[in-house]
Amino acid sequence: MNQSLTLWAADRPDYPLAAVLSYSAADPYAVRLAFLQGRRETAVYGFARELLAAGLTDPAGQGDVMVGPHECEAYLVLTLRPQDSYPFALYVERDRIADFVEQTYRQVPHGRERVNVDAWIERILTEVA
Template identity: 65%
Template sequence: MATFQIVYDVQLWPADSPSTPLMAVLAYSVADPHAVRLAFMKGRRETVAYTFGREVLAAGLWAPAGQGDVTVAPHEELAEYYLLITLRPEHGYPFEVYARRELVADFVTQIYRQVPRGDERVDVDKCIAAIFAEVTP
């Protein structure tokens, strides 16, 4: 399987401090066709990342979606412009950020153009080999 990736640089704004933008990257790889990754960046260094279902991001464009670590929903007052992404770290409090809806919608369009819904394929043999490679001393 190809390792084609789609990567978007995004600017996010903390809901509790919207005047302080945060830099992040939204990434999609056909190697893991069901998932997207949101990584916060400090310069060129990744500080924290969340991996979640691409369906959550797609559905969250229109209505609240997701459960657990990541939820996505249209902004209550400015839904045509912004999404509210809620991140729940394993330890700590939920953290909410705003994202530009248009940019996320374009990202979602690109990932579904690359791997249409229903065409997701995972190389099971490669996954099993990777698991055994991690546990073999």
């Protein structure tokens, strides 16, 4: 399941960024945020679905990804900390994220997440090789 997004840099709100938020039942605990330039992914962040859900109402997260309410209720603040770089804050429409989170819970309800550990290990080993 994919959700296209427009994000705005806090320091450059006049410069929108295109991104896609993804979720797969094969990895039910995680979401993936990919920034796009044309059709090419330029940066990808993976983080917990629960982090995104918690950030709808309260500040959540530590480290590479943080999500929380904006002073304007229509937006969330998404703060990313790239490796070897400074953190940057982005604004995203709260309703788009809330709809996405709701869809993920319809696909795999909270508490019903199951992971095929053998397939997961095989995928990791294949990517490393």
